Amino acid sequence: MIKKGRIESITQLLDPLGAIKVRTQFGGYSLSVGKAVFAVVSQGELYLRACEASKPYLCERKLQTLQLQKRGVPVRLDYYRVNETLWREPEQLLAISRLCLQGAREHNEQSKQARGMRDLPNIGHQLERLLREAGIGSVNMLRAQGAKASWLKLRALNKHLGLNTLYALEGALSGFYYQALPGEVKAELRSWYETKIAQLERERCR
Template identity: 55%
Template sequence: MDNSKRKIAEAKQRLAELGDVQSRTQFGGYCLAVEKTVFAVVAEGELYLRACEQAQPYIVERKMEPLSLTKRGVPVELNYYRVDGALWSDNEQLLALSQLCLQGAKKQQEERQNNRRLKDLPNMGIRMEMLLRQVGIQTIEMLIQKGAKRSWLLLRSCNKNLGLNVLYALQGAIIGRHQAALPQAMKEELRVWFEYNEQQERKKKREQN
């Protein structure tokens, strides 16, 4: 681990032009990221760059070795390639290749973000995505636009068994949090709204009878 920490410190210094390089544990080693975009990994004292389309020709030409981990007894190659001594000694080439890998990682991140579905949000899943689509909420943008309360009312019109937890789940999905991690004030406001809505529903039923 000492070798890895030394390599991280050196990499941060050598790649400072990329921005504020941060490190955290990942893959049994450490990942390096700029603005939360991971572009490299340090494992067992070695630096591995995340492959991308633009960097692939260099990786093939230099025959860079992939990072391999053992998962359930089976070796698995990751999309990260080792920076050998020659590349590590070439500051200009190392920085240029790292820049390509960072740009490629950002592009992949943006593509994943743009292609996200309702099921990919916190608290959702395939079943909730199907229910939302049944009431006309097809995309993340539509869910955010309608808000948790209107979305819950639409779902409730088709399924009378939906309760307060679904309302919490919808709000959490919109703000990107697990429903258990919603701020207490937000949960309380939703609970009051839910109980008022329930009272109005019961009153309406009594009047109809």
């Protein structure tokens, strides 16, 4: 059982980050500002949630990762335990915690955008993942690119993507499941696709 005073001392130290909420999680407690969970307290130890910006600092200090048991199998989470050295550097600890909080906020925003993408017709988890890999991470970005330009970016990552993916993207933007796209739209897309495939093949053979 974690003593209440331990939680209070941690939240007081991190108070400059904002109003910290404490909830039960992972058999311990999660720390969040708003809806962004940036740390957990497990067995009295503070673990910071790594992100792209904070991970180099956390790994450089060779901090221990949080490990939980899932169905009897140990699972390591991307949370790093604050050691005694870092506790003795409260300003540095606060700076790294701020990076973790910002990373958690960015993760939440990306997840929100991804959910928005998957609300579109034809956009399942796999296509949403490919779009993100191609740098198209939101509905607005997909609309700005358009179906054809988005398909070209996806095709650059996966040469096996074909006409149905182009139909799926156009349907997502126009509100149709790709099977229900109007015939004239499909015909125009097919013509463009065949021309573009021929062009790509010529470039490959050069």
